[in-house]
Amino acid sequence: MEYKNPLGVDIDLETGVIPGAKKLVRRLSDLKGYFVDEKAYEELLKENPVVYEVYAIEQEEKDGDLNFATTVLYPGKVGREFFFTKGHYHSKADRAEIYYGIKGRGGMLLQTPEGKAEWIEMGPGTVVYVPPYWAHRTVNTGDEPFIFLAIYPADAGHDYGSIAEKGFSKLVVEENGEVRVVDSPKWKE
């Protein structure tokens, strides 16, 4: 029988970089329509900052195999909304996921298909269990890069469509210097 080779890699704990990983960069222009404040979005688009980078080591899409990736989510806001990742359901919706906070501060917004939302704060050492069926988006609520590790089934896949269309039912915003989770005006049942 042919076996795959084990792999050991050292994450750069300052930058989140995984040597040899596939790198994906998401700039503000890749997040058109995701933020509520369109005027603030257009204004910031002149700079078009990098919102996040992903370093992923992925296997063939086979049941029982596992992928892992770090995300470096930069600090910033569009209007009152903190920078976030697009967020997605899994294409195989019953696939779970585990996140581990490495550096910086933020949190995860989770949501069922019916729009029931939960917010979990994350810092170094926080493990988040994303149960089957929940969409998930991470948010940087701090002032340094928020770096975390995600482990997900190799056959989970990403379903970005419904989040791109309807968003999450909640927004994570700054209000008087505080982090608040509020109802999204864009959310429609």
Next chain:
Amino acid sequence: MEYKNPLGVDIDLETGVIPGAKKLVRRLSDLKGYFVDEKAYEELLKENPVVYEVYAIEQEEKDGDLNFATTVLYPGKVGREFFFTKGHYHSKADRAEIYYGIKGRGGMLLQTPEGKAEWIEMGPGTVVYVPPYWAHRTVNTGDEPFIFLAIYPADAGHDYGSIAEKGFSKLVVEENGEVRVVDSPKWKE
């Protein structure tokens, strides 16, 4: 539809403890027959030290769901052999696993069913990908607790039998103050 609840927990990064997790303790007496130097084993058994502790958050054994656990593997030796975890294949042998080094130093010994072994060094920030079919054991080669996080499919299961019987083909030992991976005299094809 009924959904499981998301979970956020903060690992104590000094001790490896996961609050609310199921705790398992393995003392030297639980590792009878695992170390090569039986005389050294019997001698140390008088103290019967804790070799490792596991803090696990596990789900029902369902395809696509994920478990996670920290292990605190204490420093020590039995003769020349460094303290290690029992090591296992997965009952569903094609299930992969991801490890992440949190604190201390050590490594992972991996092995195919035919006895082809690999050794991967681990420290804080090291990710190890355990491919399907490989047995895996962690080893503390340092002088402080070696703490790491493991994420594994909820239906992977543990097959300890064949390792308990035949061991690994390699040993991780101290030789003149150095860490060496050497052939095991106990290994039989």
